[in-house]
Amino acid sequence: MVREAAHTLKKSLLWDLLTTVDHKKIAILYLIAGTLFFGKAGLMAILIRIQLMIPENTFVTGQTYNELLSMHGTIMLFLAATPLLFAFMNYFIPLQIGARDVAFPFLNALGFWFFFFGGILLSLSWFFGGAPDAGWTAYVPLSSRDYAGIGLDFYVLGLQISGFGTLISGINFIVTMITMRAPGMTLLRMPLFCWTSFITSMLIVFGFTPLAAGLALLMLDRMFDGQFFLAAAGGNAVIWPHIFWIFGHPEVYILVLPAFGMISEIIPVFSKKRLFGYTAMVFATIVIGFLGFMVWVHHMFTLNLGPITNSIFAILTMLIGVPTGIKIFNWLFTIWGGKLRFTTAMLCASSFVPTFVLGGVTGIMLAMSPVTHLYHDTYFVVAHFHYIILGGIVLGLLGATYYWYPKMFGHCLNETLGKWMFWIFYIGFHLTFFIQHILGLIGMPRRVNVYLADQGWDGMNLISSIGAFMQGVAIILLLINVIYSAKKRPNHPVDDPWDGRALEWATHTPVPEYNFAQVPQVRSLDPLFYEKIHGDGKMKPTEPLGDIHMPNGSFLPFMIALGSFIAGFGLIMKHMDAWINPYIVVVLGLLVMFGSMAVRSWKEDHGYHITKENVEAMEREALADERNR
Amino acid sequence: MxxxxxxxxxxxAHPERATLEGKNKFVGFxxxxxxEVTMFATFFGTYLGLRNGTAGGPEAADLFHMPLVFIMTMILLTSSLTSVIAITAMKKNQFKKMKLWMWITFFLGVAFLGFEIYEFVEYVHYGLGFSTSAFASSFYSLVGLHGAHxxxxxxxxxxxxxxYNRAGITLTNAPKFYMFSLYWHxxxxxxxFIFTVVYLMGIGGG
Amino acid sequence: MADHLSEPFEKSAMTNEEKVKTEREMRIQFIAFAFMIALTFLAFIAVGAEVAPPGFVISFIIFLAFIQLFLQLYYFMHLKDKDHGWANTFMVSGLVLSIPTIVALILIIGVVKY
Incomplete structure (x- = not known):
């Protein structure tokens, strides 16, 4: 299949991946990197559960346990969930709005490489004297220069760099959806996945910037003896939790909103109905996004900030239940009376709904500030947020993987293996975390590596660990499925296996690098389904076939991110016995970074054109493929 | 596209937004x-929360001098106006005029930066090191962040x-100059806000 | 496709009407600048004169700062022009979301004992 212009064929695969600015290839990069980090953090979770399987276990030391726990949380949120969601956002936002690429292809690549090098920097901590050990929240003074080792330096700089990448990608998605929509694709015709991604990107813009500020403060504290958090010099330790949760609470919605969007894509397709209450769903998303910024103090109820503060934030927190409830009911009403097909994707999406409700209910319980003192720092909290994150985000991601896999790779995943995976995962998940509600209520504290026997915790911890192993097996089954399906793949790719509704199913599979030979005319919500009912099943073009303008690949994103990585590592070297002055390394890194930026600005790069003849040839080939099926 | x-x-007439790329840059910027607003807000909040935490070190009222701040403010406000003039010239395709006013903006910025460095050096001589107190740390990080910008x-x-010394105004460099002027404003x-919240409030007590 | 991206232009495509509009806008910007200078003077005098109680002076100069913010954003940065809807949306969102951040970091950081 010569689906790519001669232009890209000359490059080797590695060089192509290092220099690509194609949103689909960057999405694959995000998917691979995210999966690797997910596997790493998942393995840490298994180790944690092995340690807690029996009382007074000596499998890992307390220090190692702290490092595992901190890295599990940090990696899962920043380096696994975020890139996995970004993979799907990158691939499908341009396709769903009928665009040829994102607004800033160069920045797209830059965002990925920043994320990647930030993740590598954080992970390097294992080899230089220990990982961060102050929890993913890194509360001061535990994380300040007096108490925490070099691991926290890696935490601060790794997250700073990867956070910068996330911010860049967020801006990119926003602009893409503002300026690049196909003709007729009004805002209220955008698929819900685009809408939730849009609000998520807004949350990134307004949430990751405070995080950058907070991490800068912590870095100044650790590297240059800043006095922000230590009371002896007039500082205040409450500043950090405020800044962290001003970012941290929106972060929860940053992750869960795209998952909501995925569910809202999958359920209508497999119910063969349009999404119930589309406008209400959009509105609820916006309200959730706004309220997400107004509730962060509920993470700090036990900091003694006063009853009035606590009451205000308790009420605001409970308010979020309203738009979330709207969403839950809309999904239920979409399923209601639909022509249901329970594929693996649909199983994940529909089981998401009750699981997420459970997490939401415990969320409301935690929002009641008077009783929260009972739950605080117990396994009840752990159970609550894993219901949100695993039961919400991961189920959404798994569903999206099965749903969109054929578009990304040209063949479906095996359904039998998929269903095995789903049931093992689902049962394992509830075994692990449902029991932790009870463990928390009878008093087992979180973040503790050993517990004494005969407190009534032994059996439940064992069950919880068994559940965790089942989830591990399920993820391995998914990997087996990927390999198995790739080997058994049919000769011909599938364009539209699920009878899809949105624009991504209107292109060929594999998607040509220009996405749409002719930009489609959108006539309704669910544009492809509209054409299937009212038209001939094909999108109407808005333009004659012509030359297509494409951006050039570039190695500069890699270089810019590499420069930031070197500079970050140089700063950390201040706390090592290095044979070289750390500032030399910092300056070198900054030179590489800003030098590459200057080169980018200096060299005008107008991209290239795929000629009309080439487009026609590629389209003919794709059509011939379709007829052969 | x-x-x-x-x-x-x-x-x-609007060269900065004539192409799709320019329009994208405009919205994205x-x-x-x-x-950036929320990032600076976090630094402002930190400063305001900690500004009384002087830990026995120098206080705001001892340090800040109105004349210096006033001069710096005037310089920066003027440089804002000069970049407006430059952008208006750009829209009218008057390249030389735009270049001249951009250079003036640049030198005003350099002057501002010089004063800021002088100011910091003075404070350090006065005994306000970066890690003297929470006030010092938060002051230097807020004003320093602005200086870094x-x-x-x-x-x-x-x-x-x-x-672009000789390039004239093109559809490629017009967005770049325009984004710079937005950034400068x-x-x-x-x-x-810094001169109001940090300096004037520091001098005026409260 | 004649892209004409890196070449300069002989002349401006502005119509006479647009030229007049630009001139008028320039005048308005000069007036805005005069206002900003005046507001700055006022703020410095308000603090330097030490006649009013500090509580009043502080709220007054912060009010003046917000007027300057408005002048900069809407006149110098053209937020008042058309095609700035999204820019407005995001700028206003950023400013609104900054308020709780700043208020929280000033007011609810526990009991401070200096």
Whole structure:
């Protein structure tokens, strides 16, 4: 299949991946990197559960346990969930709005490489004297220069760099959806996945910037003896939790909103109905996004900030239940009376709904500030947020993987293996975390590596660990499925296996690098389904076939991110016995970074054109493929 | 994207937004600036929360001098106006005029930066090191962050001015100069709040 | 496709009407600048004169700062022009979301004993 212009064929695969600015290839990069980090953090979770399987276990030391726990949380949120969601956002936002690429292809690549090098920097901590050990929240003074080792330096700089990448990608998605929509694709015709991604990107813009500020403060504290958090010099330790949760609470919605969007894509397709209450769903998303910024103090109820503060934030927190409830009911009403097909994707999406409700209910319980003192720092909290994150985000991601896999790779995943995976995962998940509600209520504290026997915790911890192993097996089954399906793949790719509704199913599979030979005319919500009912099943073009303008690949994103990585590592070297002055390394890194930026600005790069003849040839080939099926 | 710009009549009236790429940059830069707002807000909040934590070290009222701050404010406000004049010239395709006013903006920025460095050196001599107190740390990080933005802006415009010294106004460099001017105004806005909240409130007590 | 991206132009495509509009806008910007200078003077005098109680002076100069913010954003940065809807949306969102951040970091950081 010569689906790519001669232009890209000359490059080797590695060089192509290092220099690509194609949103689909960057999405694959995000998917691979995210999966690797997910596997790493998942393995840490298994180790944690092995340690807690029996009382007074000596499998890992307390220090190692702290490092595992901190890295599990940090990696899962920043380096696994975020890139996995970004993979799907990158691939499908341009396709769903009928665009040829994102607004800033160069920045797209830059965002990925920043994320990647930030993740590598954080992970390097294992080899230089220990990982961060102050929890993913890194509360001061535990994380300040007096108490925490070099691991926290890696935490601060790794997250700073990867956070910068996330911010860049967020801006990119926003602009893409503002300026690049196909003709007729009004805002209220955008698929819900685009809408939730849009609000998520807004949350990134307004949430990751405070995080950058907070991490800068912590870095100044650790590297240059800043006095922000230590009371002896007039500082205040409450500043950090405020800044962290001003970012941290929106972060929860940053992750869960795209998952909501995925569910809202999958359920209508497999119910063969349009999404119930589309406008209400959009509105609820916006309200959730706004309220997400107004509730962060509920993470700090036990900091003694006063009853009035606590009451205000308790009420605001409970308010979020309203738009979330709207969403839950809309999904239920979409399923209601639909022509249901329970594929693996649909199983994940529909089981998401009750699981997420459970997490939401415990969320409301935690929002009641008077009783929260009972739950605080117990396994009840752990159970609550894993219901949100695993039961919400991961189920959404798994569903999206099965749903969109054929578009990304040209063949479906095996359904039998998929269903095995789903049931093992689902049962394992509830075994692990449902029991932790009870463990928390009878008093087992979180973040503790050993517990004494005969407190009534032994059996439940064992069950919880068994559940965790089942989830591990399920993820391995998914990997087996990927390999198995790739080997058994049919000769011909599938364009539209699920009878899809949105624009991504209107292109060929594999998607040509220009996405749409002719930009489609959108006539309704669910544009492809509209054409299937009212038209001939094909999108109407808005333009004659012509030359297509494409951006050039570039190695500069890699270089810019590499420069930031070197500079970050140089700063950390201040706390090592290095044979070289750390500032030399910092300056070198900054030179590489800003030098590459200057080169980018200096060299005008107008991209290239795929000629009309080439487009026609590629389209003919794709059509011939379709007829052969 | 195969957007076409009508170039037969000369430079479009809004050269910075004539191409799709320019339009994208324009929207994207505003989004970026709105993110900067929340970042600066965090630094402002930290400063305001900690500004009384002097831990026996020098206090705001001992340090700040009105004349110096006033001069710095005037310089930065004027540089904001000069960049406005430059952008108006750009829209009218008056390249030389734009270049002149951009250079003036640049030198005003350098002057501002010089005063800021002088100011910091003075404070350090006076006994306000970065880690003297929470007030010192939060003051230096807030004003220093603003200073870092100024440095970045100066490097940016210098690069643009050298690169496009002879190029004339094109559809490619017009968005770049326009984004710089937005950035420069934003720095000015931040300074307005710094001189109000940090310096004047520091001198005026409260 | 004649892209004409890196070449300069002989002349401007501005119509006479647009030229007049630009001139008028320039005048308005000069007036805005005069206002900003005046507001700055006022703020410095308000603090330097030490006649009013500090509580009043502080709220007054912060009010003046917000007027300057408005002048910069809407006149110098053209937020008042058309095609700035999204820019407005994001700028206003950023400013609104900054308020709780700043208020929280000033007011609810526990009991401070200096």
């Amino acid at each position: 195969s957007e076409t710009v009508d170039v037969s009549k000369g430079l479009p 505003w989004v970026f600036l709105s993110g 100024v440095v970045f802006g100066l490097g940016w415009v210098l690069l643009l001015l050298i690169r 934003f720095i000015d806005v931040v300074w307005v």
